Amino acid sequence: MKRELRETADGSMTIYIPELEEHYHSYHGAIQEANHVFIVNGIQRFQTKDTISVFELGLGTGLNALLTAIWAEKNKQKVNYFGLEAFPVEQKLNFELKYDSLITDKKCDVIFSKIILAPWNEKTEITSTFSLYKYQSKIQTLQLDQKFDIIYYDAFGPRAQEEMWNFEIIKKVIAMLNPDGLFVTYCAKGQLRRDLKTLGLAVEIIPGPPGKREMTTAWNI
Numbered sequence: 001m002k003r004e005l006r007e008t009a010d011g012s013m014t015i016y017i018p019e020l021e022e023h024y025h026s027y028h029g030a031i032q033e034a035n036h037v038f039i040v041n042g043i044q045r046f047q048t049k050d051t052i053s054v055f056e057l058g059l060g061t062g063l064n065a066l067l068t069a070i071w072a073e074k075n076k077q078k079v080n081y082f083g084l085e086a087f088p089v090e091q092k093l094n095f096e097l098k099y100d101s102l103i104t105d106k107k108c109d110v111i112f113s114k115i116i117l118a119p120w121n122e123k124t125e126i127t128s129t130f131s132l133y134k135y136q137s138k139i140q141t142l143q144l145d146q147k148f149d150i151i152y153y154d155a156f157g158p159r160a161q162e163e164m165w166n167f168e169i170i171k172k173v174i175a176m177l178n179p180d181g182l183f184v185t186y187c188a189k190g191q192l193r194r195d196l197k198t199l200g201l202a203v204e205i206i207p208g209p210p211g212k213r214e215m216t217t218a219w220n221i
């Protein structure tokens, strides 16, 4: 699949896939969106928990993992992060995104390169507070006997990849959520919200990042 680099409105880069006519992040601002959706309205809500487990669907460029690792360092909380990815980004292209040059936090450059260079299908200690398990598989064939406190659902949008939003896949992902766990996504589709309610979750409609009216979170009550 051909991948091209594109600059987004906040100056951060993203990847564009011409074949799907889809970006990896919002063109209104990649870092801004990732921070709003997955940090502020995601992991930030677990501020009182000592150790937090995260499952990400679509590790992609590792931007969400990077922001989460920085958050864990700042908050001195331990995060075990499982990043699922069917089609890994080539390392060379991944480095060209230069997220470390835009995020000014201490050690960001080291964390960014450790995430990119971490081997697949094994656990890597990226920092003393953040471990990463990069796992290469499609969600459709994933067999994982593990549950998580947060699920970052960062698949391509329903227009580009409708199959990632069907009820069976959402049900499979929700089955990996701990009691009191949180499902987080940028997506605001009514069908997704209805499916989450059918699965017994308490759905929240949250203001989206700049350029998007709403996003969705849901608690496994």
Ligand SMILES: C[S@@+](CC[C@H](N)C(=O)[O-])C[C@H]1O[C@@H](n2cnc3c(N)ncnc32)[C@H](O)[C@@H]1O
Residues within 6 Å of the ligand: 023, 024, 025, 034, 057, 058, 059, 060, 061, 062, 063, 064, 065, 084, 085, 086, 087, 088, 137, 138, 139, 140, 154, 155, 156, 157
């Ligand atoms: C919106 S992008 C993710 C962006 C990523 N979170 C980041 O910060 O760069 C969606 C990702 O889902 C991956 N993907 C597509 N189909 C998949 C599947 N069936 N199972 C797992 N991952 C898939 C794509 O390769 C892509 O990396």
